[in-house]
Structure formats: structure tokens, C-alpha cells
Amino acid sequence: MTLGDALYLTRRELAAANIDCATTEAELLLCHILGISRTQLYAEPERLLAMAEMKRLEQLAQRRLLHEPIAYILRCCEFYGIEFYVDHRALIPRPETELLVEEAVNFAHNYLSCIKPDKSGNYTIADVGTGSGAIAVALALALAHAKIYATDISVFALEVANINRRRHKVDNRVELLQGNLLEPVPEPVDMVVANLPYIANCELQALSPEIADFEPMLAITGGSDGLDKIRPFLGQLPGRLLPEGCLLLEIGLGQHEAVTSMIKSYFPKTQVELLPDLSGINRVIKATLGCECA
Numbered sequence: 001m002t003l004g005d006a007l008y009l010t011r012r013e014l015a016a017a018n019i020d021c022a023t024t025e026a027e028l029l030l031c032h033i034l035g036i037s038r039t040q041l042y043a044e045p046e047r048l049l050a051m052a053e054m055k056r057l058e059q060l061a062q063r064r065l066l067h068e069p070i071a072y073i074l075r076c077c078e079f080y081g082i083e084f085y086v087d088h089r090a091l092i093p094r095p096e097t098e099l100l101v102e103e104a105v106n107f108a109h110n111y112l113s114c115i116k117p118d119k120s121g122n123y124t125i126a127d128v129g130t131g132s133g134a135i136a137v138a139l140a141l142a143l144a145h146a147k148i149y150a151t152d153i154s155v156f157a158l159e160v161a162n163i164n165r166r167r168h169k170v171d172n173r174v175e176l177l178q179g180n181l182l183e184p185v186p187e188p189v190d191m192v193v194a195n196l197p198y199i200a201n202c203e204l205q206a207l208s209p210e211i212a213d214f215e216p217m218l219a220i221t222g223g224s225d226g227l228d229k230i231r232p233f234l235g236q237l238p239g240r241l242l243p244e245g246c247l248l249l250e251i252g253l254g255q256h257e258a259v260t261s262m263i264k265s266y267f268p269k270t271q272v273e274l275l276p277d278l279s280g281i282n283r284v285i286k287a288t289l290g291c292e293c294a
Contacts, residue, residue, distance in 0.1 A: 001049050002046050002047060002049070003030070003034075003041065003044055003045055003046070003047040003048075003049060004045030006057060007026055007041065007045075010029060010030065010057065013061060013065065014026055017065050019064060029057060029060050029061060029073070029074075030057065032074050033057055034049075034053060060073055067208070067209035067210050068213075069210045069214055071086050072088055072214060077093060079097070079098065080098045080102075080134070080138040082134075082137070082138055082141065084132055084133075084134050084137070085132070085163045085164055085167060086132050088214060088216070089154070089157055089216065090131040090132040090154075090156070090161070090219070091132065091219040092132075092215065093132060093135075096250075096278070097134075097135065097195050097250060099275060100193055100195060100248055100284050101135055101138045101142070103248055103284060104248050105139065107191065107246045107248070108123070108145075108146065108191065111191070111246070123145060123190040124146070124189040124190050124191075125143075125146050125189060125192070126182060126192045126193070126240070127139070127148055127149070127151070127193050127194070128151050128181055128182055128193070128233060129151070129152055129153075129181070129194055129196045130152050130157070131152060132157065132161055133150055133158075133160065133161025133162070133165055134164065135150075136150035136161065136174045137165055137170055137174060140165075140170035140173050140174050146173065147175070148175070149175050149177055149185045149186070149189065150165075150174055150176050151178070151183075151184050151185060152176075152177075152178065153178070153179065153181075154219070157219070181232060181236055182233065182237065182240050188239065188240050188241065189245065190242050190244070191241075192240070192245070192248070193247075193248045193249075194233060194247075194248070194249050195250040196222070196229040196233060196250075197220050197222045197226075198222045198226045198229075198230060198250070198251055198252040198255060199221055200222060200252075201223060201224055203226070204220075207220075222252070226252050226255060227258060231262065233249075234262050237266060237267075238266050243289055244289060245288075246286065246288045247263070247286070247287040247289075248284055248286050249284065250283060256282040256285060259285055260285065263285065267287065267289060269289075270287045270288065270289050271287065271288045272285060273287075273288075
């Protein structure tokens with residue numbers, strides 16, 4: 001079988017199974033198996049596949065037809081322009097979560113200029129519910145002055161995070177801590193970022209098979225109103241966030257009023273801002289505790 005035929009047949013098979021982006025995913029599977037770029041894929045349509053390559057393609061395509069996420073099959077995904085290792089032990093990083101990282105980087109730069117204008121001092125960030133470590137690693141790569149505590153209750157997720165911090169050579173600045181939310185963080189920090197489970201129980205049945213059948217439910221389910229993890233997290237926050245610091249929290253659709261009210265109950269004078277994602281959904285809550293230049 002030629003490379004062109006393999007691409008066509010794989011694409012057709014995925015499309016018939018209602019797999020979104022069938023063309024792109026067929027390309028990814030073939031590029032992964034053959035170790036070539038997308039440009040090479042189309043430059044050599046008459047290249048013959050070896051039997052072992054054809055068998056491998058069939059195996060991986062079958063996994064995708066069973067709705068296993070392409071990121072788990074390839075054991076990699078891109079987040080914030082960075083390639084991360086992922087497997088079933090941790091949630092796959094979502095594009096909308098990049099907003100959390102972007103806002104954290106912006107605040108950190110302004111914070112250094114305002115609170116530490118000489119930029120000589122380090123500052124600390126807690127990434128709560130780190131999962132694959134994508135947020136913590138992305139922040140470490142973007143912020144040379146940051147010391148990051150990355151927490152997760154799942155030992156298995158932290159194993160994935162450890163792979164990623166070592167792969168990107170930031171293990172000296174990203175400290176992994178196993179425990180419940182903010183509890184293992186050893187000191188008050190300048191910034192807290194969190195992407196915690198926020199899917200309500202009533203929404204679980206609407207999840208795609210890719211999520212419901214393959215991703216860790218511990219990282220997804222948020223109880224009856226989606227706030228079962230967010231509620232105790234906010235209760236832990238007083239005393240753990242420095243007076244001039246910032247909280248950045250990803251939330252689900254329609255949760256902004258309840259979460260804002262909870263934040264105000266703990267920090268009455270804080271400034272709260274709602275940040276929409278590209279779909280216009282209020283995706284991130286930003287709460288700043290007194291830094292006028294935030």
C-alpha cells in the first residue's frame with residue numbers, strides 16, 4: 001500500500017465513524033508511525049509502507065475508532081505552543097486553559113514591575129490540580145523568576161507532571177506536591193492558578209466518549225453543582241495568598257456568579273474580573289488582592 005492510499009483509507013475510515021477532524025487525525029497517525037513531517041507526508045504519496053508500518057497504522061486507527069483521544073494514542077499534545085507528554089493518568093490540557101496561563105504571565109510581569117521593580121527577587125506560584133503539569137511547566141518556561149508549587153491529589157497525575165517538568169528542564173523550579181488542593185503548599189504565595197474539576201453531575205451524560213470513557217473522572221467531576229472541589233479550595237485560600245497577590249481560577253459555564261460570591265466572602269475588598277474565552281464564555285476568574293498595577 002502506498003502512503004497516499006493509506007492516508008485516504010484512514011481518513012475515510014475515521015470520517016465514517018464520525019471522528020472530528022478525520023483528515024488531520026489521519027495525517028497525525030501516519031506522521032507518528034513513519035516519523036515524518038506533514039510536508040513529507042504529501043511529498044511522497046507513492047512511498048510504499050512496510051508490513052510492520054501498515055500493521056501499526058491499523059492498530060492505532062482501531063484505537064481511535066473506539067474513540068480513544070488522539071493525544072493518548074500519540075502520547076503527546078500541544079498546549080500554549082509547547083509539546084507535552086500525556087497518557088491516561090492525567091487530563092488532556094485544553095486550549096481554553098491557555099487563557100489561564102496567558103493571564104498569569106501578564107500578571108507576573110506587571111507584579112514584578114510594581115512590587116519588585118528591580119526584578120531581583122523571586123516570586124512564588126501555586127498551580128493547584130496540576131494534572132499533566134502543563135500549566136506549571138508553561139509558566140516556568142515563560143517566567144524565569146518564578147518558583148512553582150504544583151499540587152495534585154493523584155499520585156498518577158504527578159508521575160506525568162514529573163515527565164513533563166524533566167523533559168522541559170524546569171524540575172529545579174517546579175516542585176511537585178501530592179495532597180489535597182492547597183494543603184501541601186509550604187508557604188504563602190504571590191499567585192495561585194487552578195484548573196479544578198467543574199463539570200456538574202447532570203452534565204456528565206453529555207460528555208463525548210473520548211472524555212467519559214478515557215479521561216480520569218477524578219479530574220472532571222465537580223459534584224451536583226460542579227463546585228465540590230472549588231468550594232473547599234477557596235476556603236483554603238485565606239492566609240495562603242500574599243496580600244498583593246492574584247488568584248486565577250478556571251470555571252465552567254454559568255458558574256461565575258456563585259464563584260465570585262464565594263471569593264468576595266473570603267476577600268471582601270478584592271477586585272474580581274471575568275475573562276471570557278474565544279467562545280465568549282466566562283472561563284477564568286481573576287481576583288487581585290490590592291496590587292494597583294495588576
